[in-house]
Amino acid sequence: MERRDFLKNIIVGGLALKLSPGLLAQPAWPELAVVEGESPAAITREALKVLGGMSKFVSRGDKVLIKPNIGWDRTPEMAACTNPEVVRALVEMSLEAGAKEVVVMDHTINQPKRCYTRSGIQDAARAAGARVLFTDEQRLKKMSLRGEWLKEWEVFQDFVEADKLINVPVAKVHSLSRVTLGLKNWLGAIGGNRNQLHQKIDQAVVDLGAFFKPTLTVLDAYRVLFRNGPQGGRVSDTRLQKTVVAGVDPVAVDAYGATFFEIKPQELTFLKLAQSRGLGKFELEKVRIEKRAV
Amino acid sequence: MKREQSKKYLWLQRLRIFTQLLFFLLFFWLFLQTHYPGEDYLKTTVERFFHFDPLLLLTTLIASRVLFAALLLSLITLVATLLFGRFVCGWLCPLGAVHQFFSFIFKKTRWLKPKKDDRASLVPKYLILVLVLAASLLAVNLVGFLDPLSFLYRSFAVFISPLLNLGLSQSGNLAYLLGLKSLGQAASQAQGNLALNGLFQNALFIGGLFLAAILLNAWKERFWCRYLCPAGALLGLVSRFNLFQLEIDPEKCINCHLCSIHCQTNARPYPAEDWRSSECIYCETCAAICPTAAISFPLRLQATRMKGVDLNRRRLLLTSLTGLFLAPIFKISPARHRSHPALIRPPGAAPEPEFLARCVKCGECLKVCPTNALHPALTEAGPEGVWTPVLVPRIGYCEYYCSLCTQVCPTGAIRELTVEEKVTVKIGTAWVDKTRCLPYALGKPCIVCEEHCPVSPKAIQLVRVETLTPEGTVATNLAPFINVDTCIGCGICENKCVVMDLPAIRVSSIGEHRSSRNRLVLPAVEDQDRLRP
Numbered sequence: 139m140e141r142r143d144f145l146k147n148i149i150v151g152g153l154a155l156k157l158s159p160g161l162l163a164q165p166a167w168p169e170l171a172v173v174e175g176e177s178p179a180a181i182t183r184e185a186l187k188v189l190g191g192m193s194k195f196v197s198r199g200d201k202v203l204i205k206p207n208i209g210w211d212r213t214p215e216m217a218a219c220t221n222p223e224v225v226r227a228l229v230e231m232s233l234e235a236g237a238k239e240v241v242v243m244d245h246t247i248n249q250p251k252r253c254y255t256r257s258g259i260q261d262a263a264r265a266a267g268a269r270v271l272f273t274d275e276q277r278l279k280k281m282s283l284r285g286e287w288l289k290e291w292e293v294f295q296d297f298v299e300a301d302k303l304i305n306v307p308v309a310k311v312h313s314l315s316r317v318t319l320g321l322k323n324w325l326g327a328i329g330g331n332r333n334q335l336h337q338k339i340d341q342a343v344v345d346l347g348a349f350f351k352p353t354l355t356v357l358d359a360y361r362v363l364f365r366n367g368p369q370g371g372r373v374s375d376t377r378l379q380k381t382v383v384a385g386v387d388p389v390a391v392d393a394y395g396a397t398f399f400e401i402k403p404q405e406l407t408f409l410k411l412a413q414s415r416g417l418g419k420f421e422l423e424k425v426r427i428e429k430r431a432v
Numbered sequence: 433m434k435r436e437q438s439k440k441y442l443w444l445q446r447l448r449i450f451t452q453l454l455f456f457l458l459f460f461w462l463f464l465q466t467h468y469p470g471e472d473y474l475k476t477t478v479e480r481f482f483h484f485d486p487l488l489l490l491t492t493l494i495a496s497r498v499l500f501a502a503l504l505l506s507l508i509t510l511v512a513t514l515l516f517g518r519f520v521c522g523w524l525c526p527l528g529a530v531h532q533f534f535s536f537i538f539k540k541t542r543w544l545k546p547k548k549d550d551r552a553s554l555v556p557k558y559l560i561l562v563l564v565l566a567a568s569l570l571a572v573n574l575v576g577f578l579d580p581l582s583f584l585y586r587s588f589a590v591f592i593s594p595l596l597n598l599g600l601s602q603s604g605n606l607a608y609l610l611g612l613k614s615l616g617q618a619a620s621q622a623q624g625n626l627a628l629n630g631l632f633q634n635a636l637f638i639g640g641l642f643l644a645a646i647l648l649n650a651w652k653e654r655f656w657c658r659y660l661c662p663a664g665a666l667l668g669l670v671s672r673f674n675l676f677q678l679e680i681d682p683e684k685c686i687n688c689h690l691c692s693i694h695c696q697t698n699a700r701p702y703p704a705e706d707w708r709s710s711e712c713i714y715c716e717t718c719a720a721i722c723p724t725a726a727i728s729f730p731l732r733l734q735a736t737r738m739k740g741v742d743l744n745r746r747r748l749l750l751t752s753l754t755g756l757f758l759a760p761i762f763k764i765s766p767a768r769h770r771s772h773p774a775l776i777r778p779p780g781a782a783p784e785p786e787f788l789a790r791c792v793k794c795g796e797c798l799k800v801c802p803t804n805a806l807h808p809a810l811t812e813a814g815p816e817g818v819w820t821p822v823l824v825p826r827i828g829y830c831e832y833y834c835s836l837c838t839q840v841c842p843t844g845a846i847r848e849l850t851v852e853e854k855v856t857v858k859i860g861t862a863w864v865d866k867t868r869c870l871p872y873a874l875g876k877p878c879i880v881c882e883e884h885c886p887v888s889p890k891a892i893q894l895v896r897v898e899t900l901t902p903e904g905t906v907a908t909n910l911a912p913f914i915n916v917d918t919c920i921g922c923g924i925c926e927n928k929c930v931v932m933d934l935p936a937i938r939v940s941s942i943g944e945h946r947s948s949r950n951r952l953v954l955p956a957v958e959d960q961d962r963l964r965p
Contacts, residue, residue, distance in 0.1 A: 211833055247884070247928075249802040249831055250624055255470045256833070272624035276605045276616060313894055313910065314879045333880040333930045337870065371832075371888025 167194075168428035170385040170394060175432035178223035178360045178382070184432045185356065185384040186231055195353050195386075196302050198236030203243070203300035204228055204268065205352075206259055207308045207323055210369040211248035214258050217361040217376040218369040220308045222262035224358045224382060228304055229266035240268040243296060244326040271296070278329040285345025286415075287338055292329040297350060305352040305388065309359040309379070309395045311367035315339045315408060318368050319395040320355040320388045321347040321417075322408075340408040347388055347417055355391040357383040362398050389418030390425045397422075438725035445720040448522060452529040459526035463588055466840060467627040468802040472851050474839050479796050481526070482581055482842030486510045487561075487663040488792055491575040492843045494568035496789035500844040513667045517674035521657055521664050522696070522713030527580040528657055532696065532715075534646050535653040544650035550698045554658055554711055558743055559751045561665040566755025571785070572762045572816055576793030580656070580663050583645070586819065589795035590632040590808060591639030597628040629804040631827055638808060638819070654696050657713070668710035677732040678712065680704040684726035691718035691727060701727065767814025771950040773940035775812040776823040776921065779830065779857040780838035780847040783946045784813075790845035793819040797837035797846060803828035805923065806837060821846075823859065825923025825939050830859065832886035832922060860921025861943040861952060862892070864912050868936035875899030875907025881925035881937045882912055891919035892937075916943060916952060 171188035175181040186192050196202055206220035214222055225242060232240045242263040246253040250272045254260040260270045278292040297303065307323035314336055315322060322339075324346035325332050335342035359382065365375040379398055385391045389412045393403035403409050409420040419425060459481055466478040482488055486506035493499055509520055521528050538544040560578060567574050576582045604619030632638075648655035657664055678701055691701040699711035701718040719727040762768075767775075771784070778797055781787050798806045798821055805828030808819040821837070823830060835854040838846050849857065862881075870878040885892040894910040901907055912925075921939050929935035943952045 211831060249468070249627070249834075251468055251470065251627055252802060252831060252834065255468075271617060272621060274604065274617065274620035276601065276608055276620060313882055314877060331930065331932070333878075333928055336878050336880055336883075336930070337876050339877070366888045366890055368883060369886065371886060375888055 166426065168426045169387055170383065170390050170422075170425050170427040172381060172383050172394065172427060172429045173432060174381045174430070176380065177432075178221045178358070179227040180432050181360070181380070181382045182224045182227035182356065182384075183231065184430055185382045188428050188430060189354075189384055189386075191235075192231040193235040195304075196232050196235040196237050198238075200232075200235075200237045200301040201299070202232045202237045202240045202302045202304060203296060204232070204240060204263070204304045204306060205297065205323065205327060206242065206244060206306040206358075207326065208244035208253045208257050208259050209247045209326060211252040211256055212369060212371075213256055215361070215373050215376070216370045217308060217310065217363040219253065219257035219259065220306050221358045221360045222258035224356065224360065225259050225306060226262040226266045228306060228356060229263050229268040232302075232304070233267050237302075241296060241300070242268045242270045243273055243294075245273040245294065245329065246326070273329075275329065281349075283345055283349045285341075285348065286411075287341040288335075288345040293349075294327055294329065297327040302353040303350060305350075305355045307355070307357055307395075308363070309357055309398055310363040310370075311365065311399060313367065315343065316401060316406060317392075317396055317399055319392040320352075320357055321392055321412060324350050340411055343408045344411040344415055344417070347412055348415055352388060353386070355385060355388045357391050357395045359383060359395060359398055364399060387418035387425070389413055389420050390422065393420035393422055393425075394427070435723050436725060437721070437723060438719055438727070441716050441719035441722075441725070441727070445716040448714075448716055451523045452532065455524045456526045456529040459584070460588075463585065463593075463799065464626065466796060466799045468800075468834070468836060472833070472835070474800075474836065478800075479794075479840050479842040481585075482792070482794060482796075484509050485579065485581050485663060487564075487575060487579055487666050488581075488843060490666070491564060491568045491573055492790050492792065494565065495571050495573040496786055497571075498786070498790070498844070500790070503843065509667070510670055513670045514673060515675050517671040517676060517709060517712060517714055518664065518667045519714040520667060521661075522715040525580060525663075527584040527661075528654070528713070530584065530646070531649055531654045531656050535649040535696065538650045539653070546650055546653045546655075548693050550652055550658075552652070552659070554698060554708075555743065555747070556659045557661050557665040558668070559747065560660065561662040561669075562748055562751045563755040563758070564662055566752045567759045567762075570756060570759035570763075571789050572759040573789050573791070574816065575662070576791065576819065578660060578662055579792060579794075580661050582792050582794040583642075585799075586793060586795035586808070587638055587642035589629075589799040590635050591642055593628045593799060594630045594632060594635060596626075597623060597630040600626075600628070627802050629799065629801065629828075631804055632798070633807045633824065633827075634810055634819070637810075652698075658697050658711075664713075671710050671712075674709065675731050675733065676714070676729040677709065678704055678707045678718075679728050679730055679732075681726040681728070684724040686724055686726075688723065690721050690723065694718065694721050762814065762816045765814035765816075767812075767817060771941050771944075771947060772812045773942070774822065774824075775809070775817075776825070776860045776923070776939060776941050777944070777946065778806060778821055778823060778837040778846050779835070779854050779859050780841075780849045781821075781859075781946055782845055782847065783948075787845050787946075788813070788816055788820065790843045791817075791820045792843055792845075794842060795819075795821075796840040796842060797821045800836045800840050801828065802834060802836065803831050805829055805831075823923060825926035826935065827927075829924040829927040830920075830922040832924075855920070858920045858943055858945045860923070860939045860941045861916055861919050862914050862921065862923075862925050862937055862939045864914060865934075865936045865938065868931050868934065869911065870930070870936070871897055871909035871911035872899065873936075875901055875909060877909050878930060879910055879912070880928055880930055882910075884924045884928045886922060886924060887918050887920060889918070891915045892925060912937060919943075 212218035489503040607616035
């Protein structure tokens, strides 16, 4: 090709694109999907549709790791762990998008087998085709987190090795960080003496969030725990919110999650730290949000 | 004369070995099943073996004056022994199988070969039996130390299970090192599903005794069964009247003594008049090994004398008296009079005196506990309470919605509870050590204990405290405050406390529902009935 032809092509092509914006340019997908409805699975599916479909995030042949909160030996109606139907829908969508393997795991706080079983997540995820694995001490490796406070910590390698990481927290109150949402969910991906992180919980949560960087965060707020967090114990400690919040920006998802507890995002130290760290934005007025009901 | 071993008895011997293996595997399978099955309630009666042990029926019945119905199954064992002799020892007992196996192995070696010629008295086990029964009369239950099923199960729970767990994790580690990721994963998933407990206090002690019991087979074949086993002794007393009696055909016998040399329990089959039916476990070795097939066990309806095992009256009397004198010595231990703070019993445990009278130290509850919280006591419960279960929160905590330990107790020392009942049972009370607690002592934030408290509303509440620092500033933080009325003493706060060595929040047995004496605050009038142990 002659240089002149090449330049001509570029100019003509560029003009064509410029004049017809709908031809190639991406439509501006919403940054945050907030979907309300009766079925946890259906609102999860709808949220992904709002964001542009799971195939936008998961490619053919990907190894996907889904990280719900399976921390406690509690049944779904206690809202201490992620809703199993939300997890099931995400597993199904990942496989539909062509994922080679979907693994679901969490480093639990109560006895692992009891948490996996009684949360209902093990059965739901397996039925959808995922491998549900207990975390394995042999897979812990001390890694450099390059955090402000956490310089290094033991991390389960499964979370680092996965091609795509989907964070699926459940919305709960917490007496130190006030709420526990997506960023704090990464405490379940690490080993060591996790409880020491509470001495500077906001900074710890941001350091972990900066390290793990999920492909997607899907906040389960179908049933939120508003009292006696983070594990509740009575159904009366929970409230039906029937909502799922999904987005790529983990800070925006958490900021929206805070509103379920009548907390303004700017009141939360960890969100401010996260934003100044460049992890996302908590100022919801600057976020493209699409709300739907199904 | 034609020299030929008896085909019939060779086959019977093989059948016996097969049965032993089968019952050992059944025992081991039930052992592995003794864990959280993925449901709240165990479907299998994993403790079934114990119900067939008449020694446990007798001692717990005498010591506690309470009959635990499931143990009545052991009457089957008694009747069977009455009819067929101590075949239970030779064919069914899993500990017998272990000893038999190692005796067999040791006999093949040069250095560990047991002595053949055994003139030692077989009486000790009978004296042990008498001692245990005499102590039971005074409500001191010592059976757990030497009951064969308790001994084996406890050794497996406390010693073998952690070794299996270690083996699994190390093989997983090796698999990862070799790049065999799926194999490594399989190992860790098996570990998670089997929920084998990996740590036990006194593991070396209990494991060492188990190894010693096995090594004794190098001294005398089936040493345990010959000299120590009180359950075998009990069956021996019963088996004097059994139907099958040894017979040697004088026409065929060539006086080779092979039968007596190879008798597993030194029951002295040759000459037949000296045969000690109470020692014979019907292993069929003598009849199978006999080169001329001279030995048989035909049906005969008459009792034999206890030849050779001389239980003379003076000896029995002395032993009974020893037992009766020993029992009060156990009772003068302070453990009986004032609760040890670390003596946190599993939920559903009977009040201490009754608990001690019924617990046979088998280790079922230790094995089934999903968090490795229950451990064999050493000094916490006094001398008779050695190896009874005690909750050690620093190692594990009582999982809130779990009542598994109450489902597996073979003698009812721990009453069976539903999950709904269990969450209401208080086994102790948590106490904050303000000199070590981060918000109180250092002015640093930490709410870890509150976060983990499973009770709703939480028994650990948060109060704002001010800590004066040397710089003159005041640090204000949320700090734990215990509600002693709602705290159930599960110990998760102590378990998860970030102060690793001596936690800043610790559970002690005070306030446990099962005791009316170890009480902190007198409950309100309306609660007094409900909380009565």
